[in-house]
Amino acid sequence: MMMTLMSILTMSAISLSAKSANQPKFQAKEAYVMDATTGQVLYQKNGNNKRPIASLSKLMTLYLTKKAIDNHQISWEQKVPVDAELRRMSKSYEVGGFRIKHSKEYTVRDLYKAALIASSNSSAIALGKLVGGGNNTEFVRMMNKQAHDWGLDATFVSSSGLDNTDLSKYHYHVPHTSAKAQNMVSAKAISTVAAKVLRIFPSITKWSKQPSMKVGNQVLVNSNRLLPGSAFYHKSTHVDGLKTGFTVNAGLCITVTYWHAGRHLIATIIDSNTLYTSMNKLISTVNQRYQPAKVALKSHTFSIDGHQLNATPQTPEAVIWQRKGTNGSHVTNYSAIKTSLPITKGQTVGNAIVKLADNSSTAVVPMLATTNVHEPHKKEKQTTPKESLLKRIFGFVGSIFAGIYRLFVDFVKFMTP
Numbered sequence: 001m002m003m004t005l006m007s008i009l010t011m012s013a014i015s016l017s018a019k020s021a022n023q024p025k026f027q028a029k030e031a032y033v034m035d036a037t038t039g040q041v042l043y044q045k046n047g048n049n050k051r052p053i054a055s056l057s058k059l060m061t062l063y064l065t066k067k068a069i070d071n072h073q074i075s076w077e078q079k080v081p082v083d084a085e086l087r088r089m090s091k092s093y094e095v096g097g098f099r100i101k102h103s104k105e106y107t108v109r110d111l112y113k114a115a116l117i118a119s120s121n122s123s124a125i126a127l128g129k130l131v132g133g134g135n136n137t138e139f140v141r142m143m144n145k146q147a148h149d150w151g152l153d154a155t156f157v158s159s160s161g162l163d164n165t166d167l168s169k170y171h172y173h174v175p176h177t178s179a180k181a182q183n184m185v186s187a188k189a190i191s192t193v194a195a196k197v198l199r200i201f202p203s204i205t206k207w208s209k210q211p212s213m214k215v216g217n218q219v220l221v222n223s224n225r226l227l228p229g230s231a232f233y234h235k236s237t238h239v240d241g242l243k244t245g246f247t248v249n250a251g252l253c254i255t256v257t258y259w260h261a262g263r264h265l266i267a268t269i270i271d272s273n274t275l276y277t278s279m280n281k282l283i284s285t286v287n288q289r290y291q292p293a294k295v296a297l298k299s300h301t302f303s304i305d306g307h308q309l310n311a312t313p314q315t316p317e318a319v320i321w322q323r324k325g326t327n328g329s330h331v332t333n334y335s336a337i338k339t340s341l342p343i344t345k346g347q348t349v350g351n352a353i354v355k356l357a358d359n360s361s362t363a364v365v366p367m368l369a370t371t372n373v374h375e376p377h378k379k380e381k382q383t384t385p386k387e388s389l390l391k392r393i394f395g396f397v398g399s400i401f402a403g404i405y406r407l408f409v410d411f412v413k414f415m416t417p
Helices: 007-020 054-070 084-088 106-119 121-131 136-150 166-171 187-200 202-208 273-289 384-413
Strands: 030-035 043-044 213-217 218-221 239-247 251-260 263-270 290-296 300-304 308-312 317-323 330-336 347-358 362-369
Touching: 007 290, 030 187, 030 273, 043 187, 043 273, 054 084, 054 106, 054 121, 054 136, 054 187, 054 239, 054 251, 106 121, 106 202, 106 213, 106 218, 121 136, 136 218, 136 273, 187 202, 187 239, 187 251, 202 239, 202 290, 251 273, 263 273, 273 290, 290 330, 300 347, 317 347, 317 362
Parallel strands: none
Antiparallel strands: 030 043, 030 263, 213 218, 239 251, 251 263, 290 317, 300 308, 308 362, 330 347, 347 362
């Protein structure tokens, strides 16, 4: 069961952190830290374990909603249908968070902010239904397909992060899923989803870093206690987002975006009794251990379907994080990911892979095609003059026999009474 994030995260994190004198400063069952742009892993603990992640699941819903906006399938100012069950859900003390009134109309922008900042479950489900063409089950299918397309080991049954024990009360469980089914996603997978959100919607942090925000006459209070003005804020961490979560099965969870040495990083902690204290410790530890190093990249020629294609790096330099005090020597390899034509200018056709000599870290930068390359036309078989003459002769003879046949058919029809 999911209780209101505001009450749970405030009450549990503060009380548990206050009593943590005899507990380790960093505590979590799963943790993951990565560079938001290159995907380089700086820290992980059980990062590939699939487990419940509660409202961190909303990051996939927010991604697909923004993708639909970019594809002009929906718009920010579009009114979102909200049915009676979702309005009832929004008023629940346990799973509410943002009251959706029958007398008000809400835009995509309104519900996006409510899902992001107040972790509104009904808002997330309403957005998912809209993107799924009015069908909640279809949207969950889209979530799973997107995860599969990215190569993530993740299973979604809910657009909000609620499990079926809660969703069934509002008739929003996906058919043919078990009574206790829940989203099962790893720390690595949801951190990758967060990176995708930042890539498609970099200005989302203008909202996610706000401690509070108004939608209509309601104040959305951000449950992220690492932001300026909050109890666990540290000015050295530079946190500007992104999402918190809690269910009994998932425990206290958070995925944050933060800045260090001019780079945007993503850190996820799943199931921690000292959530904010542990996240501050994790960020501080990573910042103390790692420093970024820049590696110049060059253009590269790939052989694709027998065609030599020049590609340039998406950025002129790769940034790779290395542990302080270690050898910074590295090797750069180029790997094609596109194997067939056609190719359009600007398309990613390969990657520049920068790896530290000790194999401790790897950074990946996309390589972009510099020109369009069309699929070659299949050449028609060339005929010799002799073959051409024979074709004309047989064609002429064939036309004579065809004419005789038609005359015979007409004669038979004429003679038949």
